Amino acid sequence: MDKNPLVLLELVERLANLMRSELRRSSGDESLQPVHVQALVYLSRANRYSNTPQALSSYLGLTKGTVSQTLLLLDRRGLIERYQDDVDRRVVRLRLSTSGEQLLYEAQPALAWQNATRNISPNRIRNATSALREALATLLEDNEGALFGECTTCAHCQKLSQRISRCGLMGDRLSGPETRRLCWLFEPRGDEE
Amino acid sequence: MDKNPLVLLELVERLANLMRSELRRSSGDESLQPVHVQALVYLSRANRYSNTPQALSSYLGLTKGTVSQTLLLLDRRGLIERYQDDVDRRVVRLRLSTSGEQLLYEAQPALAWQNATRNISPNRIRNATSALREALATLLEDNEGALFGECTTCAHCQKLSQRISRCGLMGDRLSGPETRRLCWLFEPRGDEE
């Protein structure tokens, strides 16, 4: 049995543990839990199909009940807004409030990571990213979880013009910025861009 | 600002979150928390200098109080044994009990990961490992945390013969198997083996 993958797992777990301690520190006065900050970060990046409790549950790997609690707390503190979907009225849509955005901006939850990776060449970062992405994809395949990704590398995305794209799965037109947000319907393209 | 490091962070966090769900599932009947399994895995790998509550706290990035609670629980369930150090009687030494080892053997907490990485070439694994290790080292430098590592790549380790080594920092002789355990006194060597 090859032990190298285990070493990699160990690193992933340790880094995640340490970054969670960082998150705890960075949220400072607000005394948010790490998972709260992770939820805020996710919401700051989610596109229109993915700004729901369900997608967030899938992203965080937590049950919907747990996530519901998290969202209740974030709502009470005025960091997010919840509103009903017009079409499917079971669905709740989520977005960061102004103070939620402000908090993320001030807390800079990834600052320590930025520093920690400053001396690693872009090329090595890319290689590591690609390896981990593959691990994640396989892990989710076995688990029927969503991969999440940007439209820019999604199989469903059709480029209509320089600024406008279209999601082939949902049929909506998407602006440039929207194509750089996270989507849980993401399907990796065969060809690398 | 380069966004690639952030993508890597996202992957690390997601993988860790998912593996934590896996841990929850794998511990099965024992209904252990992910942290408990992580502690057991650590203890199964720690060397003689690192089998203490303090080293475990440092490894997990938790406070000593928190870790103390974890150890209490593991002790109550008979998964670990605690005993006093002969020389410094403040120090508590930890080791897995037989049922602790059994549990790890049966739960196979890394099985999902092994599967997820089965199609990634050893070379890419190594590259990713090296990049993440560097990130971890830098992160810990800023934080004065311990890096942890095996004697086989430690600057303090002196090879006396084919089977016997010696820790230059502590002065003890170490057997072959012992040099492949985790140590929190680890100092990376300048030269890569």
Place this chain on the structure above:
DNA sequence: TTTTATAGTATTGAGTCGATACAAAAAGTC
């Protein structure tokens, strides 16, 4: 000897998290 530092434990309180049960809306079935 006295002081200070270190290793660990005990307790408390806010919060996580899954499990279960529930409500409401949508979708499928006859």
Place this chain on the structure above:
DNA sequence: GACTTTTTGTATCGACTCAATACTATAAAA
């Protein structure tokens, strides 16, 4: 259209995490 079933989310509960604080015991320093 009336019915079941599925999907989306919430409410409640209990075991547990985790940090903070205060504490004990031992060791090291002054």
